[in-house]
Amino acid sequence: GDADFRPRLFIGGLKGPVDKDELTEAFAQYGKIVDVWVAYDPPGFAFVEYETMEAAKTAKENLHLAEMFDTQIRVELTKHKKGARHGSGKNVELGDKPRLFIGGLKEDVDDTQLKGLFENIGPVTDVFVAKGKGYAFVEFGSMAHAKRAMAEYDQSEQWGMRIRIEMSNAASGSICPRCSRSLCQTRNSNCTCCRS
Numbered sequence: 001g002d003a004d005f006r007p008r009l010f011i012g013g014l015k016g017p018v019d020k021d022e023l024t025e026a027f028a029q030y031g032k033i034v035d036v037w038v039a040y041d042p043p044g045f046a047f048v049e050y051e052t053m054e055a056a057k058t059a060k061e062n063l064h065l066a067e068m069f070d071t072q073i074r075v076e077l078t079k080h081k082k083g084a085r086h087g088s089g090k091n092v093e094l095g096d097k098p099r100l101f102i103g104g105l106k107e108d109v110d111d112t113q114l115k116g117l118f119e120n121i122g123p124v125t126d127v128f129v130a131k132g133k134g135y136a137f138v139e140f141g142s143m144a145h146a147k148r149a150m151a152e153y154d155q156s157e158q159w160g161m162r163i164r165i166e167m168s169n170a171a172s173g174s175i176c177p178r179c180s181r182s183l184c185q186t187r188n189s190n191c192t193c194c195r196s
Contacts, residue, residue, distance in 0.1 A: 006051075007056035008050070009050070009056055009076065010074075010078050011045060011075055012073070012074040013045075014044050015069065016043045017039070017043040023069075024036050026063070027059050030050075030058045031054065031059065032050065032052070033049065033050055034050060035047075035048075047078075060075045060077050063075045098139070098142070099138070099140075099146070099167075099168040100139075100166070101135060101166045101167075102165055103135045103163065103166070104163045105134050107132050109129065114127050114129065114138055115127050118153075121140075121145050121148050121152060122142065122145030122148070123140065124138055125141050147167075150167065153165055
């Protein structure tokens with residue numbers, strides 16, 4: 001149950017390694033912090049662990065998509081097993097729900113449109129649109145639905161544009177410091193992460 005887990009926030013979208021003390025200060029106003037971990041290799045994300053779930057949820061509500069550290073940060077709730085050590089930055093768990101990266105979007109596509117489209121396949125638990133960047137993330141309740149959505153809609157025409165879909169939280173591979181996506185380890189020619 002929850003008693004075995006520590007509430008932990010994933011902070012993504014950072015431009016580079018942030019100052020640990022500054023990060024702690026920003027998040028400490030919402031509750032007692034147990035641990036702060038900033039990624040350096042590759043940079044672009046951090047974790048903040050709270051003593052209570054209540055504090056973590058309040059911090060997420062207040063700081064998700066907030067402007068800080070010269071960028072707009074993403075804050076997501078993950079659970080961290082008590083006593084488990086952080087792995088190296090190479091293998092970061094971005095929550096356990098399957099997440100799809102949607103690319104090729106026009107700037108005016110919003111989360112309601114995306115949610116409406118993907119809920120045809122199955123329950124959508126979260127939608128994050130990178131405003132003006134042309135991409136978004138859609139998170140599903142189950143891997144089966146995520147895979148079906150990818151099969152159904154990858155390279156399809158939606159809203160007058162051809163969208164491309166990739167599985168985002170792959171278990172291995174590095175995390176792109178600019179958009180927090182998993183980079184493919186093979187560096188294949190289809191990997192278009194941040195090529196803009």
